[in-house]
Amino acid sequence: MKKYLNIKYKKALPLLKYFSGNFHKKAFRSAAFLLCMLNILCLCSCWSQRELDKLAIVLGTGLDVGDLPDTLKLTAQIVKTSEINSGSSSKSSTNGGKAYVNISYTENSVLAAVRGITHMQNRKLYFTHNEVLILSSELAKLDLSEGLDAFTRDYEARMNVNILISKGKAAEILAEDVELEKMPALHIAGMMDNQKSNSETVVVTLRDFVIATLSKATAAVAPMIELQEADGKKHVILKDTAVFKHGMMIGTFGKTETRGLLWVTNKAGSGYITVDTQWGQVVLELLHSTSKLKPVKAKDGTIHMELTIYEDGAIQSNETTEDMSKIKNVEMLKAKMRESINSDIEYSLMQARTLSADVFGFGEAIRRDYPKEWDKMKDNWDTLFPSIELETHINVELRSTGGLIKPIVPGGEQ
Amino acid sequence: MHFIIKLIRLFKEQHARKIKRDYEMCFGEESPQILSGKLKKNIDSIKARFEGSSDLIIREFSFSEKKGREVNAVLIFLDGMVNMPIINDNIIKPLMHDKSIIQAGKISGAVNIEDIRDKFLTVGDVKTVYTYNEVIEACLSGNAVFMADGSCKALDIGAKGWDKRAVTEPTSETALRGPREGFTESLRTNTTMIRRKIKDPALKITDTVIGKRTHTQISILYIEGIADPELVREVEQRLKNIDTDSILATGYVEQYIEDSSFTVFSTIWSSEKPDAVAGKLLEGRVAIAVDGAPFVMTVPMLFIENFQNAEDYIIRSHFATAMRLLRLTAFFISLFAPALYIALTTYHQELIPTTLLFTMAASSEGVPFPAAVEMSLMMIIFEILREAGIRMPRPVGQTISIVGALVMGEAAVNAGIVGAPVVIVVAITAVSSFAIPFAADGVSLLGWFLLIMASTMGSFGITVGAFMILMHLTSLRSFGAYYMAPLAPFQRYDLKDTAVRVPLRAMNTRPQATKPQDLKRESAQPPQPSNASKYNRSRK
Numbered sequence: 001m002k003k004y005l006n007i008k009y010k011k012a013l014p015l016l017k018y019f020s021g022n023f024h025k026k027a028f029r030s031a032a033f034l035l036c037m038l039n040i041l042c043l044c045s046c047w048s049q050r051e052l053d054k055l056a057i058v059l060g061t062g063l064d065v066g067d068l069p070d071t072l073k074l075t076a077q078i079v080k081t082s083e084i085n086s087g088s089s090s091k092s093s094t095n096g097g098k099a100y101v102n103i104s105y106t107e108n109s110v111l112a113a114v115r116g117i118t119h120m121q122n123r124k125l126y127f128t129h130n131e132v133l134i135l136s137s138e139l140a141k142l143d144l145s146e147g148l149d150a151f152t153r154d155y156e157a158r159m160n161v162n163i164l165i166s167k168g169k170a171a172e173i174l175a176e177d178v179e180l181e182k183m184p185a186l187h188i189a190g191m192m193d194n195q196k197s198n199s200e201t202v203v204v205t206l207r208d209f210v211i212a213t214l215s216k217a218t219a220a221v222a223p224m225i226e227l228q229e230a231d232g233k234k235h236v237i238l239k240d241t242a243v244f245k246h247g248m249m250i251g252t253f254g255k256t257e258t259r260g261l262l263w264v265t266n267k268a269g270s271g272y273i274t275v276d277t278q279w280g281q282v283v284l285e286l287l288h289s290t291s292k293l294k295p296v297k298a299k300d301g302t303i304h305m306e307l308t309i310y311e312d313g314a315i316q317s318n319e320t321t322e323d324m325s326k327i328k329n330v331e332m333l334k335a336k337m338r339e340s341i342n343s344d345i346e347y348s349l350m351q352a353r354t355l356s357a358d359v360f361g362f363g364e365a366i367r368r369d370y371p372k373e374w375d376k377m378k379d380n381w382d383t384l385f386p387s388i389e390l391e392t393h394i395n396v397e398l399r400s401t402g403g404l405i406k407p408i409v410p411g412g413e414q
Numbered sequence: 415m416h417f418i419i420k421l422i423r424l425f426k427e428q429h430a431r432k433i434k435r436d437y438e439m440c441f442g443e444e445s446p447q448i449l450s451g452k453l454k455k456n457i458d459s460i461k462a463r464f465e466g467s468s469d470l471i472i473r474e475f476s477f478s479e480k481k482g483r484e485v486n487a488v489l490i491f492l493d494g495m496v497n498m499p500i501i502n503d504n505i506i507k508p509l510m511h512d513k514s515i516i517q518a519g520k521i522s523g524a525v526n527i528e529d530i531r532d533k534f535l536t537v538g539d540v541k542t543v544y545t546y547n548e549v550i551e552a553c554l555s556g557n558a559v560f561m562a563d564g565s566c567k568a569l570d571i572g573a574k575g576w577d578k579r580a581v582t583e584p585t586s587e588t589a590l591r592g593p594r595e596g597f598t599e600s601l602r603t604n605t606t607m608i609r610r611k612i613k614d615p616a617l618k619i620t621d622t623v624i625g626k627r628t629h630t631q632i633s634i635l636y637i638e639g640i641a642d643p644e645l646v647r648e649v650e651q652r653l654k655n656i657d658t659d660s661i662l663a664t665g666y667v668e669q670y671i672e673d674s675s676f677t678v679f680s681t682i683w684s685s686e687k688p689d690a691v692a693g694k695l696l697e698g699r700v701a702i703a704v705d706g707a708p709f710v711m712t713v714p715m716l717f718i719e720n721f722q723n724a725e726d727y728i729i730r731s732h733f734a735t736a737m738r739l740l741r742l743t744a745f746f747i748s749l750f751a752p753a754l755y756i757a758l759t760t761y762h763q764e765l766i767p768t769t770l771l772f773t774m775a776a777s778s779e780g781v782p783f784p785a786a787v788e789m790s791l792m793m794i795i796f797e798i799l800r801e802a803g804i805r806m807p808r809p810v811g812q813t814i815s816i817v818g819a820l821v822m823g824e825a826a827v828n829a830g831i832v833g834a835p836v837v838i839v840v841a842i843t844a845v846s847s848f849a850i851p852f853a854a855d856g857v858s859l860l861g862w863f864l865l866i867m868a869s870t871m872g873s874f875g876i877t878v879g880a881f882m883i884l885m886h887l888t889s890l891r892s893f894g895a896y897y898m899a900p901l902a903p904f905q906r907y908d909l910k911d912t913a914v915r916v917p918l919r920a921m922n923t924r925p926q927a928t929k930p931q932d933l934k935r936e937s938a939q940p941p942q943p944s945n946a947s948k949y950n951r952s953r954k
Contacts, residue, residue, distance in 0.1 A: 040878065041870055049760050049872075051785060052778040057763075057771060084776035128764030129771060158764075186768070 053081070056123035059100070060185025062134045062170030063147050066106040072139065072147070074113035075104040075171040076125055077185045084182075099182035102175055110150035127157040131189035133206060134170040134225065135163070140242060140249035144213075148247075152210050159207040162192045165242040165249065167226035176227060176236050184236070188225065191238060195223075199262050199271035199286065200255050201238050213247060217363020217381055219355075220244040221261070224252065243357050251355045253348065260348025263341060264307055264360045264390075266291045272316060275336040279320035284337055287312040287399060295366045296391075303373060304389040305362055307345070313337060314400040318407045325405045330398050338394045345392055353386040362388055447545045453486055453563035456546075460490060463550055469493040470553070473501075477509045487562040490549070495556035497575025504536040505558060505571060527565040535560075539572025554629065578603070584686035584708075586851070591728045596686045601705035604688070605633050608701070608710070611692035612637065622653055630661040635691075635701040635710075642698065642929040648893055649700050649713060663707040671702075671713075673891045678856030681892035683715040690724035698930030700893075714895035716927055717887060718912050720853040721745065726915050734915040742913060744849035747842060748857050749883075752789050753868035753876050755839045759785045761872030777833040786869035788832050792840040793865070795821075797858070800844070899927040 062075035083099040103120060107113035114125055133151060135144065151157045166173045174184055181187040195201040201223045212220035224240040241253040241261065253261060262268040271286045291309040298304065315333070318324050324333065352359050363381055367374040377384050450456055457472060464470040473489040489505060509530070531540050543549060549559045549568050556574035581603065583589075584596030597604045605619050616638040623629050632653060636646050652671040661667060668682045669675065683699075685691055686709055691701050694712040702711045721741040726734040758766055759774060766774065781788060799818035803811045823841075826832045843861065847854040860883060867875030890897035900908030908925045910916040924930040 050763065052759050052763065052771075052775045053781065055763065055775065057775060059768070079772055079775065081772065081775040081779045084772045126763065129768045131768070156764075 050126075054123055055126040056121060057081070058125050058127050058130045059183050060132045060134065060174050060188065061127075061130055061151075062136070062166070062174045063110070063139055064136045064170050065139045065142065066108075068106065071106050071108050072110070072113065073104055073106045073171065074110060074117075075102055075174055076114075076117065077102050077174050077183065078121075078123075078125070079183065098177070100184070102171065104171055110147055111154075127154065130157055130161050132162045132164060132185050132192070134166050134173055134188075135222075136166050136168070136170045137224070137242065137249055139170075140165050140222075140244070142248070144244070144247050144249075148206070148210060148213065151206060157206075159210075160205045162189055163204050163206055163209045163222045164188065164192075164225045164238075165222045167224060172227060173225055173236055176234055178236070188236065192223070195238070196269035197271065199268045200259055202241050202258060202261065202267070213244065215361075215364060216378055217358050217367065218361045219352075219357035219359045221253070221359050243352075243355055243359055245355070245357050250357060251351075253351055253359075256344055257348040257351045260344035260346070261352075261359055263289070263291055263309060263345050264293060264348065266293070273313070273337055273340045275333060275340065277320060277322070277332065277336070279322040281319045282315065282324060282333060283317040283319070284313045284333065284398070285316035285402075287314055293360065293362075293365055295362070295369050297370060297373070303366055303370060303377075304391060305360075305365065307390060307392045309341065309392065309394045311337070311341065311394065311396045312399050313396060314398065315402050317402075318404075321407055321409045323406045325401050334396045334398055337396045337398075341394050341396075342392060345390070349390055356382050356386055358385045447547060449544060449546060449549070449561070449566050449568055451564055451566040453488060453561060456561055456568075457488055457490075459546055460549060460553075463546070464553075467492075469495075473506070475506065475510060485562055485564065487560065489558055489560050490553060491558035491573065492553050492556070495554075495576045496558055496573045500537060500571075500573040500575065501558055505560065505573070508534045508536060527560075527562055527567045527569060530560070530562070531569055535569070535571060537571050537573065541570040543568050543570045551629070555631075579708075581607070586686050587690070587724075589687070589725060592725050593687070593689045595688060597688060597703075597708040597710055599706050599708055601631050601633060601703055604703050604708075604710060605635065607688035608635060608692055608695070608703075611688055612695060616640075617695070620650075622650075624653060624656050624658070624667070625661040626659040628660045628662065631705040632661070632667065633703040635695060635703065637695050637698075640696065640698045640924070640930050640932050641700055642931060645700055645714070645893060645929065649702065653702070661704060664702075664704045664709045664711050665707075667702060667704055668711060673893065677886065677890060678859045679717070679720075679853065679887070679890065679897070680856070681715050681890060681897060682711050682713055683719050683852075684709045684711040685724070687724055693724060693727065696935075697924050698928035698932075714893035714928060715897075716892070716895060716899055716925075717890075717897050718900075720850060722911070727918065731915050731917040735913070738913050738915055741850050744846040745853060745857065748844075748846035748850070748854070749861055750864060750876065750880075751839050751843045751846070752793060752861055753864035753879070754873075755835070756786050756789055756865060757868040757873045757876055760869065774833070774835050777827075777835055780830045781833050782831070785833075785836070786865070788836050789839070789865060789869075792826075792832055792836050793843075793862070796840050796844055894929070895927040900925070 056076075057079045058076045059079060060077040062077075064073040064075070065071075066073045078101050080097070080099055080101050083097050103117055105113045105116040105120065107116045117125055133147075135147060139147070151161070152159065164173075173188075176184055178184055178187040181190065192201075192203050195203050202221050204220075204222045209220050209222060212218045221244065222242045223238055224242050225236055225238055227234050228237045229235075240255070241258045242249050243251045243253060259268065259271070268286065268289045268291070273284045273286065275282045275284055289309065289311040291307060294306045294308075295303050296306045315324055322329065324330065349360075358381070362385065363374070363378070366377065450459075457474075461470075461472070469492050471491055471493050473491075474486065475489070476484045476486045478484055487509070489501065491501065528542065531542065543552065543559070544567055548570065549561075552559050552570040556576060558571045558573045560569040560571055578600045579598045581595045581598055583594045587596075595607060597607065609617060609619070614637065618634075618636055618638050620634050622632050622634070624632055634646065634649055634653070649671070653667070656667070656670045658666070658670065664684055668680070668684070672681050674681065683694065685694075688710075691710045691712060695701055699712040699714065702713070704711075721738055723737070726737065729737075759778070763771060778785065778788075783791070795818070799814060802814045803818075806814055823837055827834045827837055847857055850857065864876055864879045864883075867879040869875075871878065888896075888898050888902050896903055899905055900912065905926050907923055908927065910921055911925065922936045923933050924935060926933070
């Protein structure tokens with residue numbers, strides 16, 4: 001054997017020279033390395049590989065109550081990639097059709113419905129780009145847990161999907177064409193991105209919603225969407241806020257209450273406040289606002305909440321003939337602004353007390369700062385919440401009068 | 415007086431003894447290597463060695479000795495390799511025109527060939543040779559050999575003069591602001607060009623001859639006092655170890671002396687530009703010039719040299735830095751772009767922005783192949799086009815590129831065989847690889863490797879592949895230097911010439927990777943600017 005090897009080695013002399021080292025060691029090493037590589041390939045190659053043209057990219061999902069008892073109807077908005085103009089001239093002939101297709105399937109669970117769609121479609125639903133999740137209020141009033149669990153537990157679906165509650169059928173909202181966007185779901189998602197500039201809608205992702213639902217104290221909220229008819233045409237419109245308790249929708253917040261909610265939860269962004277003065281209307285722009293909610297324990301042992309708001313504003317439009325840049329007018333506007341913010345919060349608090357839903361997260365704040373007290377309160381929080389007092393300190397600044405100082409008055413000089 | 419006469423006699427005796435010894439060497443014990451004193455015999459032997467070579471010219475003539483006796487002589491050279499005016503005017507003319515030029519040797523029959531060398535040949539480079547091999551080597555290297563009847567020595571007369579390409583602008587590296595001259599195929603011209611850049615006697619040029627058949631002359635250039643003597647010795651040793659019959663270009667030498675053959679990265683740097691090579695020499699590197707190749711190599715080479723350019727030091731440092739960063743970006747794009755595209759489109763669609771995903775999905779709609787196959791196809795086609803474009807004559811090459819561009823860019827996409835994004839990715843990869851010409855070949859091969867990894871394992875595969883490449887790079891050595899220096903091992907001062915090229919005033923030390931003997935570039939006492947000058951740079 002040894003002799004045989006020697007002969008072999010002599011033949012491999014040029015090769016040996018080439019490696020110019022311990023041939024044994026090198027050969028063994030490279031063989032081991034190749035085996036390792038092969039292992040990697042065998043163990044995990046091509047697993048979960050998907051081609052782009054085998055995907056049904058879901059942009060929006062709607063959940064409705066099914067026609068049969070104990071079922072739900074899942075509607076998925078899928079991109080019709082063949083209708084997307086990819087820029088090549090040969091495909092322009094097919095343009096003109098809808099760029100999406102809505103597929104519905106009724107089954108007794110979300111997952112069953114998703115898999116059920118494979119009976120109707122050659123492509124598997126792909127949820128990572130799901131932008132909106134619309135639940136009908138009919139379903140929301142019954143039970144949400146099933147839908148939420150499926151979308152949260154699944155790896156594919158993202159937690160930053162926008163949650164919306166539709167007044168009517170969710171499928172109808174998804175089916176409503178819009179002018180500026182090819183896909184209704186993208187239109188809704190785009191709208192949600194814009195809501196910071198009016199501070200009248202809550203923007204809630206699946207993650208926020210699930211966290212609020214899991215909390216013992218906080219009541220979850222979600223924006224509502226509905227179809228409205230105007231000029232003989234239907235439009236989707238964001239309006240009101242749905243309030244949940246124990247996984248069920250129990251009521252709504254209107255426009256004012258929603259803004260109050262945003263003030264308390266430090267989510268108010270930009271927006272405007274219309275102020276009535278003795279000379280007429282002045283519109284103030286909200287530039288930047290921060291708020292801080294803090295539980296305070298009084299000497300007698302009762303806990304109340306303290307809310308501090310810092311708000312920067314600017315004059316956006318002055319519909320009067322009065323010069324609003326005067327100090328006394330500025331002070332007056334600031335006072336009106338404070339008043340307006342305060343009344344928003346009051347309305348909001350009132351509605352929350354009526355529903356006995358802690359949408360502001362008072363309970364969470366108390367739990368963080370006074371855990372011992374919270375332990376006593378948490379079991380009958382529902383009855384305690386309406387009695388929690390809120391003390392508000394509102395600090396308002398008017399930073400600018402905009403591009404004009406004096407109002408535009410015929411004959412008035414600047 | 416008596417003493418002087420004695421001394422002269424002693425000299426004469428010695429001289430006579432020496433001539434006698436020479437004579438014995440020639441006529442007494444005749445060995446085949448040593449030239450014979452008989453001219454006919456010498457000519458015959460040389461003719462026999464050059465049997466079948468029509469370019470050998472043997473010019474026989476005679477000139478007269480002092481006593482009026484005619485001496486036969488011969489001039490041997492290879493046609494086309496010598497400078498004919500030198501042969502005619504500086505060798506044959508003085509010998510034949512001037513009668514009675516020869517001082518006959520003391521011993522009759524022996525011609526004192528040194529006298530001819532010293533008094534009559536008006537040529538600069540003349541050597542006395544003794545053996546046939548030397549004569550033949552002289553002829554082959556383009557010299558003329560003079561032999562006279564009765565002398566067992568020959569004269570190797572430097573009359574080299576073959577047709578060579580003029581110094582032109584290099585084609586592989588173009589300069590915007592730098593010198594435009596490039597190396598030629600002539601070794602001496604090349605070393606001269608470097609010598610003219612570095613006018614310092616410390617610039618050493620040592621020659622060796624390698625190749626049993628090609629007898630290729632190879633020069634090692636280095637600056638004494640800067641280059642590490644250890645490094646010079648190593649280069650000499652490795653060149654000495656080359657055992658081959660042919661060296662036809664720098665690439666031959668490169669493959670014989672490089673540290674590791676198992677790599678796609680070149681560990682020996684080469685350039686067509688004398689200014690670039692001079693710059694490397696001044697960094698303490700050793701240059702190797704090979705006769706017949708318009709490139710000069712320098713060692714050791716570092717990875718970062720793939721992205722350096724002689725122009726970087728000519729333009730201002732801000733822009734040079736921007737260019738460096740751009741080249742590094744191009745390197746990463748050309749390495750990772752196809753692999754990343756495949757990983758994203760077949761494994762991680764969630765990472766693609768939603769609207770971009772639509773467009774990409776739309777363009778892959780109706781494409782019959784999986785994305786990886788599509789990408790491989792386009793990359794193969796591109797490689798073929800590139801190869802064809804380089805190898806074909808220029809007019810045909812243009813046609814190829816037009817046809818290729820149309821077929822690749824337009825027709826294939828319109829016919830729905832490949833998607834437009836794939837074509838875009840391949841094009842971006844190709845263009846990026848052109849921005850780093852030195853590393854382009856290796857990078858395109860590694861691009862394939864990463865593509866396979868990505869198409870089987872997604873981004874995990876890319877990570878594994880990238881780590882393997884990194885491991886490989888850090889394990890590479892080039893003539894004692896770590897290939898990834900100054901990044902690994904980390905050398906703080908050398909970072910000034912990596913991704914960032916600092917202003918020249920701050921580049922006051924040579925790179926440590928080459929282990930230079932003299933680390934500082936600046937003189938010990940920098941000249942002090944006079945404060946009185948109103949052009950003084952420093953502001954008060």
